[in-house]
Amino acid sequence: MGNGGVDVLHVGFARSDPDAFARILARGDIDEINSVLMRLSATVAASVVSRLPVPLIEGLLDRNEDAVKTWLCDSPIDTAIALLSQIPREISLALVNSLGDRVRRRRFLQYLHYPAHSVGALVTDVPLEFQAEMPAKAALVELRKLGGEDPGPVVVVLADASYFGLLDKWKLLTNHPVTGSIRNYVLVAPPLHAETPVASAISDPSWHEHNWLPVVDHERRILGGVSRARLFGAMGHGASEHARGSLFTLLLSEVPYVTGQLVSRAWVRRKAS
Numbered sequence: 573m574g575n576g577g578v579d580v581l582h583v584g585f586a587r588s589d590p591d592a593f594a595r596i597l598a599r600g601d602i603d604e605i606n607s608v609l610m611r612l613s614a615t616v617a618a619s620v621v622s623r624l625p626v627p628l629i630e631g632l633l634d635r636n637e638d639a640v641k642t643w644l645c646d647s648p649i650d651t652a653i654a655l656l657s658q659i660p661r662e663i664s665l666a667l668v669n670s671l672g673d674r675v676r677r678r679r680f681l682q683y684l685h686y687p688a689h690s691v692g693a694l695v696t697d698v699p700l701e702f703q704a705e706m707p708a709k710a711a712l713v714e715l716r717k718l719g720g721e722d723p724g725p726v727v728v729v730l731a732d733a734s735y736f737g738l739l740d741k742w743k744l745l746t747n748h749p750v751t752g753s754i755r756n757y758v759l760v761a762p763p764l765h766a767e768t769p770v771a772s773a774i775s776d777p778s779w780h781e782h783n784w785l786p787v788v789d790h791e792r793r794i795l796g797g798v799s800r801a802r803l804f805g806a807m808g809h810g811a812s813e814h815a816r817g818s819l820f821t822l823l824l825s826e827v828p829y830v831t832g833q834l835v836s837r838a839w840v841r842r843k844a845s
Contacts, residue, residue, distance in 0.1 A: 582608075586616050594623035602631040610639060614646035622655040629658055633667070644680070645673045652676070653683055678795065685766070691773045692766030694806055695787045695796035699724035704736045704755040711754050712744060725784045727794055728758050734792040735763050738782075763788040766795055770806050773798075 586593040597605055597620065605628065609617045621629060621643065633640055644652045644667075656664055661684070668680040675697070686692030700723045702711050715723065726739035737758035744750065744757045763786040764773050778785055783800045 583612060583616065586612055586620055590616070590619045591623055594620050598624055598628060602628065602635055606632060606636050606639070610636075614643050615648060615651060618643040618647035618651045618655045622651070622658050624658075626658060626660070630660070630663070633659070633663065637667070641667070641671060644668075645671060645676050649676075649679060653680070656680060656683065682766075682795070689770055690766065691764050691768045691770060691787055691798055691803070692795065694770070694798045694802055695766065696798065696802070697796050698727045698786070698794060700726045701794070702726060702728050702739060702754050704728050704730050704753065704758070706754045708744060708750045708752055708754055708757055711739070711757075712750055715741065715745070725786075725797060727786050727797070728754055729794060733794065735786055735788050735794050737761060738786070761785060763792070764798065765790070770803060774803055774807060 582593075597608060600608070605624075609621065609632070612620065617639075621632065621640075624632075640655075643655060647655070656668070659667065664680075665684060668677055668684065671677045671680070678695075682692050682695060700714075702714075726741060728736045728739055730736050736755065738761045739754065740757050740759045747757070761782055762776075762778055764776065766787050766789055776785070779800050784797055785800075786797045787795045789795055
């Protein structure tokens with residue numbers, strides 16, 4: 573390989589055929605490879621590097637770890653995970669834990685720690701999170717800033733970031749006067765543990781009362797949450813008879829809830845008129 577710059581044709585080649593580009597790139601030494609990759613966008617570089625032999629990837633980490641971190645953080649998540657999957661596990665865990673992007677770091681840790689059939693693999697971000705000791709009046713102000721838009725589930729955490737409960741928004745909005753801290757306005761909602769298999773989580777009795785549950789790690793720290801619809805969707809056609817029975821039971825349990833919602837809305841409309 574020569575030491576010349578990477579022109580537009582090379583960039584287009586790397587983007588359109590990363591497999592072939594990686595095969596050619598692998599013929600160079602680690603300094604040449606690094607030089608070429610630094611002239612590519614994060615997305616293209618990550619795609620190419622994920623196709624290099626593992627020893628070369630390890631060499632790039634030794635030579636330019638900051639660049640690898642940039643590729644992991646700035647490329648699309650699927651491309652970044654493809655690259656991460658080629659890095660030896662003991663190295664990848666340390667690398668991910670050193671990333672500054674909290675959201676991306678959590679996604680990677682989910683991938684590394686939790687298999688596809690576990691709840692941890694389905695986690696999405698928490699819509700809103702309050703500290704348990706936050707003054708209730710301050711929380712009410714934050715909710716009113718949303719202009720009447722429902723923020724979705726609001727998770728309450730303790731000072732050490734461990735899960736405490738879900739905010740009872742109805743109680744907070746209707747209580748007069750609003751006093752004390754948020755911990756006085758919490759609903760008991762047992763969290764799901766990230767390592768729990770989806771087939772087991774679907775039978776959790778908490779689904780009878782909630783359509784979204786928080787997901788925690790082994791130290792009860794919030795990883796995010798999962799909706800009932802997302803959990804059922806993950807079961808797909810491979811659901812067991814037990815899970816199908818649980819699903820049927822939960823669907824039946826929704827009938828009183830939906831009916832109650834319709835009655836409540838009708839009552840509100842009637843009161844407004």
